[in-house]
Amino acid sequence: MTSTPQPPLGAPTPAPAPAPAPAPVSAAERPAHRDGNVLRWLTAYTASMIGDAVYFVALAWAATRTGSPGQAGLVLALGAAPRAVLMLAGGVIADRFGPRRVVIASDTARCLVMLAVAALLTVTDPGLWLLAPAALAFGALDALFLPAVGALPPRLTTPGQLARVQGMRGVAARIGLVTAGPLGGLAVSVGGSAAAFGTAGALFALSLALLAAVRIRPLHTDADADADADTGSGTDTGTGTDTGTGTDTGPGASAVARAETEQPLHTQLADGLRYIARHPVLRPLVLVLAITELGFSGPANIGIALLAQERGWGATGLGWIIGGFGIGAGAASALLAVRGRIPRPGVVQSITLITGAAALAAIAYAPSMPLAVAAAGCTGLSVGLAGAVSAALQQTVTAPTHLGRVTSVCTLATLGVAPLCYPAVGAAVGTWGTGPVFLAGAALSALGAALSLCAPALRAARLPH
Template identity: 55%
Template structure:
């Protein structure tokens, strides 16, 4: 059922937005993301209905634990078994779990335990789903189209965030949490036949060997001048005899971490992403809520500010999807991150909602541009055989470590106020841009054209 459809590794010159294979992948990804959004609305509503607010908070947060603990292992799974197969399996498990809970809620009132169990299942599956999703684009299109695909993926994410919440609310209004869960399961199910029809590229044998503990050529593994422009950044040196033997998952994980650590572009890029997310997540989540309350903007004002941010981020994704690539990618990452950090710091000093919406739109545009370019560089500079593990590390940084800044931001705002905390977060975010501009290989990194 999940057998792999393989196409030759030759480069196609068809733009990604006109490639039916890429569009099938994008349709599957978007349907799955919309289903995710509906699922979170259904889960939060059901948790509040079945328990106290504190218990509901625990249910909503419990999925983060297995996701953070298992994310690196999920990258190994994606690289060992193939990202397409892992994504299909993940969506099938998520669909079955959501529909089972929907049926249970329809037939009885079971309390919180099935909701907590569902959250744990989702968190566990997300640990393999996210790295596989990050590794899949490199197997469905050519390297020169990966930046455009990153923009298309960003548009899918924005579409899911805009459409998913109203659909989830509509499902709850029509038939309660059970109906919303059933709707989420059906949306996730739509992705499975689309993914089955997606054709992927098989990895060359030497890439597979290097990815399982082999040693890449020094110039290419480092992303330096010796890198072959048509083959990613993995070396062409023949693997040792021992590298042709099957390796353990732990060995694959160590090989992936060594690969990232020794890569002159990916290693500093991971640091830049970590600093940018740490400085961004706190102010634009809990910090914005507290700022809106302090200024008397209310929930509607906060909603308008968030809409401005979403519009800017969507515009950045659309720009990359239309252009396909932007020159001087490393410079764009650094300067966009620095300018975005200044806008984050300025947000705390804007006196009215209209001004805050304008600043938030600028933050979304700059942060969206920086994030999309970081994603495109990860996609194009990492060898496809390592992309599951590379994506796992970047996802762990963004989804595992960065959210820790939210309670810290809230506590700091309580102690010192919004202004100093927003400025401090802006400094941390700006350090990511400093890293991008100070590390020569990252600063000079380009997207394939």
């Protein structure tokens, strides 16, 4: 940077130069739902979500045709294991090389794996020799993709739009869940497992093309890793940007990021965990996420099926209750996408979690199926709003150098750890029935909400506007 020339001693002081014209407000504060860059990322994310679900349909169908139910379950478990084991490493890699680069690389690899499996299935029958390695590879690639894609939103829009982006992301996820099942089933019915794997590969290719066109904000904390996304050679458009964490995102932070890339992966991982443990907002936020997910996950995923069987509601009742969850969560995402800002996210999170816990307990004690569906809708609305607000808050307060690692820890707390409670939930229902198990899950979730209220920094946290 060139120093400013000084006037000679005794010379009159020159008039100050006119201040540069401020950037247009419309460009800086463009709403996320009108930002083409955000919409490209959102479409890519939706295509990837649908591809994920179609892949699961294809894998489950091929696995059940290959061998016994136990072997089919083993194949499906092989896909989940590396995702849980490698999730934290995926966050380190996202911070080390830049989330955009990792997202594109992992999406490319997922596309190639799907197309390779589809090609092999056109000339041979599915077998464990093919499905097991494919499941392992896809699970490992998911461990790279999920933290990186979760770390992208702060690089796509201004901090004031992050809550709206999370709402839009939630709506996209619901669209993906609704459309993926029929699409996967149609592909299997038309062309068998090969067509389903090929459809998943095509969706990942579409996601990849859109992601390649996404421009990210040139945060200099990962400019060296994502140099291809820099919009101006040597132009510091992020110097001194205040992210609300007191972290410099200019050249000083870039030097820190470059120094981190020279550290071993395990050192960077330990640094990320220490960062969360010392952060006044992230520490209670991650703890609340883990506790409430343990409370909701078992009853919502295993308990509902056992409740429908116990009450004689059958598969129809199960479908309606799950649909109630989905409608409620979709409504929460749409509400946040439209409103765009939650003034007191920590307080809103606590209130919605307490409301969701009460609604979860009400499902098990509802005297009729319609009332159980209504309670499920209230649960989905409350939990969906709490989750979206938590994600926006997490991305707002996290330093750019640690976004990938923090995202991986939050993802592991919600997607990786909670399924471990499913066997215990099933055994508890068999021993005590659904009512006490739902009450225990609701109490655990309410405990998480209480911890949120007892954390002063989390309770006082704000989202930018």
